[in-house]
Amino acid sequence: MPHAFWMFAAGMCVVLCGCDGHGPRTVENPDLEAKVPAIEYAARTHDRSAIPELVKDLESDDPAVRFYAIQGLCSMSGETFGYRYYDSDDDRRPAVVKWKQWLARQTQP
Numbered sequence: 001m002p003h004a005f006w007m008f009a010a011g012m013c014v015v016l017c018g019c020d021g022h023g024p025r026t027v028e029n030p031d032l033e034a035k036v037p038a039i040e041y042a043a044r045t046h047d048r049s050a051i052p053e054l055v056k057d058l059e060s061d062d063p064a065v066r067f068y069a070i071q072g073l074c075s076m077s078g079e080t081f082g083y084r085y086y087d088s089d090d091d092r093r094p095a096v097v098k099w100k101q102w103l104a105r106q107t108q109p
Contacts, residue, residue, distance in 0.1 A: 025038040027042055035068075039057075040068070040072070043075040043076060046076050048076065051073065054070075055073065059096055082094070
């Protein structure tokens, strides 16, 4: 088969699989190029199954992850609990505790 055919087939696999070399677009993916669109999609569609990961992401070392996580959480819940992604770990801690408490209340029967 011609080389162009295999290039086309590989490209179609990437398109059809939704893969772009960064892994699946899920909020659990550590790669920002996959994670950020997944967070944005979850917020836009109010996919509450993403909330536990977003609460976890509030403690990320990466300020971009924290930024998108709080934006997604705020979009889905209308809350921030005073969380600011750019604050120090110590300054963010009280808001993170509030988010964890909020999450626990959401998952109780």
